[in-house]
Amino acid sequence: MATVESRTAYWEQAKEQGFDLSWLEKLREHVAGEGVEEQSANDTGRVQGSIPRGDVARFGAYTFRTKSEVWAHNLTKLYEEFITRQWSSATDIPWETIQPLPDDIEAAQCQLATFFTQVEFIASDVPGRFISTMSPDYQEVRLALLAQVMDESRHLDVFRKRALANGGGLMRMIDSVSDVVGGSTDNAREFTEFSSRLHITGEGNVLTLFRLGEMMAYNEAEKAIYRRCAQDEARHVAIGVLHLRYMNEFAPERRDEIHCYLDEGESRQATGAGGENPAGQSQLTSGALAMLLGGGKDKVDEGQKILMAIRQRQTKEYFQRLKSAGFDDRIHNGRVNPALLEQYKAAA
Amino acid sequence: MSERRSTALKFPSVEWFRALQELVNEDEEFRRLGSIDAVMGIKVGERVFVINFEAFECTEVTEGTEYDLIDADFYLEMTVEQWQDLVTNTRENNGADLSHTLNTLDLMIEGGISDNATGDQLRADVFFRVNQSLQHFFDSSARLETVFE
Ligand SMILES: [Fe+2]
Ligand SMILES: [Fe+2]
Numbered sequence: 001m002a003t004v005e006s007r008t009a010y011w012e013q014a015k016e017q018g019f020d021l022s023w024l025e026k027l028r029e030h031v032a033g034e035g036v037e038e039q040s041a042n043d044t045g046r047v048q049g050s051i052p053r054g055d056v057a058r059f060g061a062y063t064f065r066t067k068s069e070v071w072a073h074n075l076t077k078l079y080e081e082f083i084t085r086q087w088s089s090a091t092d093i094p095w096e097t098i099q100p101l102p103d104d105i106e107a108a109q110c111q112l113a114t115f116f117t118q119v120e121f122i123a124s125d126v127p128g129r130f131i132s133t134m135s136p137d138y139q140e141v142r143l144a145l146l147a148q149v150m151d152e153s154r155h156l157d158v159f160r161k162r163a164l165a166n167g168g169g170l171m172r173m174i175d176s177v178s179d180v181v182g183g184s185t186d187n188a189r190e191f192t193e194f195s196s197r198l199h200i201t202g203e204g205n206v207l208t209l210f211r212l213g214e215m216m217a218y219n220e221a222e223k224a225i226y227r228r229c230a231q232d233e234a235r236h237v238a239i240g241v242l243h244l245r246y247m248n249e250f251a252p253e254r255r256d257e258i259h260c261y262l263d264e265g266e267s268r269q270a271t272g273a274g275g276e277n278p279a280g281q282s283q284l285t286s287g288a289l290a291m292l293l294g295g296g297k298d299k300v301d302e303g304q305k306i307l308m309a310i311r312q313r314q315t316k317e318y319f320q321r322l323k324s325a326g327f328d329d330r331i332h333n334g335r336v337n338p339a340l341l342e343q344y345k346a347a348a
Numbered sequence: 349m350s351e352r353r354s355t356a357l358k359f360p361s362v363e364w365f366r367a368l369q370e371l372v373n374e375d376e377e378f379r380r381l382g383s384i385d386a387v388m389g390i391k392v393g394e395r396v397f398v399i400n401f402e403a404f405e406c407t408e409v410t411e412g413t414e415y416d417l418i419d420a421d422f423y424l425e426m427t428v429e430q431w432q433d434l435v436t437n438t439r440e441n442n443g444a445d446l447s448h449t450l451n452t453l454d455l456m457i458e459g460g461i462s463d464n465a466t467g468d469q470l471r472a473d474v475f476f477r478v479n480q481s482l483q484h485f486f487d488s489s490a491r492l493e494t495v496f497e
């Protein structure tokens with residue numbers, strides 16, 4: 001094995017033999033900084049902290065090169081949680097427990113599985129777009145989003161498998177095309193716009209639905225799917241809350257703009273317009289949920305009652321997340337959606 | 349959950365929760381569920397317990413007071429009877445049945461069972477993020493001989 005002394009001797013010998021080792025000295029001069037740049041000049045795909053070199057084509061041309069546009073504290077810790085809590089649709093779901101179900105129940109499960117497959121498609125597709133347009137200097141944010149995409153691909157896969165596993169198959173796609181979660185997530189051009197729609201409104205709601213999953217499950221496989229997905233979804237919500245909290249503190253000039261995103265998300269959450277909240281009213285998917293929760297097509301009313309309680313829970317958690325992020329002034333100054341405020345008061 | 353412990357432990361007590369701590373810390377399945385960094389408060393009637401998790405371990409169990417709940421990420425609160433029902437159900441079914449999982453109890457008991465004492469949902473959400481580890485922790489009580497006060 002090479003020791004420090006033998007390496008030094010080797011380098012001395014190399015120098016004596018005429019090799020230019022000045023580049024080694026240059027490496028010693030450059031020690032990567034701990035801090036993250038407020039403005040990133042990195043346009044070349046250079047990994048965070050590495051030594052720049054000249055004459056590199058600016059192939060990155062990243063749209064997001066300002067820290068306060070994308071940053072959140074503590075994402076590294078969250079990333080560690082992401083990677084240790086991964087699971088597999090092949091080995092962690094007891095598929096053998098799925099038995100033939102009554103037609104109405106199977107159809108409702110498959111309608112919901114189709115909805116979730118569509119939701120997961122957007123939830124993996126859209127963050128992916130932002131990852132590739134963000135400076136590599138914001139590595140922590142990139143890693144958290146990459147981990148989210150990994151989660152979402154597993155969700156995409158597991159709900160599709162459930163739809164196909166028991167004879168039902170994929171059902172009708174939901175009424176809205178691009179506005180799947182949180183309202184116009186797919187159209188978001190700006191990171192905070194995207195994060196507030198997807199992480200806060202959309203995934204906040206989907207998290208409650210996944211938690212509800214074990215009550216709609218008719219076998220151990222479905223229970224396992226929903227339980228595992230709920231844990232994953234809560235991590236995605238955390239990315240959004242951490243980002244909004246950072247924006248509140250370090251980019252207060254953008255608070256009004258962020259309130260506008262929240263206005264839109266709330267209105268869709270309250271009315272169910274756009275179809276992104278299957279617990280919303282009068283949706284194809286809310287019918288499926290009510291049937292599964294009630295226990296069949298003749299018990300939809302009981303399911304609807306549970307759904308009403310769930311909507312209140314979604315709203316209570318959303319309001320508390322606003323508080324965690326520092327945007328709860330809207331609850332007290334009359335800006336918050338009145339229908340949601342009613343639900344919140346009922347839940348309190 | 350096999351091989352039950354024979355000495356009866358009183359619920360609620362520090363000893364009871366420490367027995368769970370010991371069980372999960374030597375349990376490969378608990379580790380496989382992933383890392384868990386959380387301070388969990390438990391409120392059983394008037395009594396309060398604080399349980400710390402770090403990385404893949406349950407690191408500390410103490411008895412505390414209501415004031416300690418402020419520092420917890422989330423705390424689980426039920427009446428003495430509801431806790432006893434949970435512990436009994438877990439023992440009888442070798443793990444909580446569907447209507448007694450922490451998640452279902454939180455959805456079905458009015459007002460829920462889990463919250464952050466200061467209304468900080470980011471910390472309250474930790475209950476959802478590591479839920480299956482917490483469930484495994486409580487399910488391990490099927491291996492304990494439990495007596496109630
Ligand atoms: Fe997902
Ligand atoms: Fe998600």
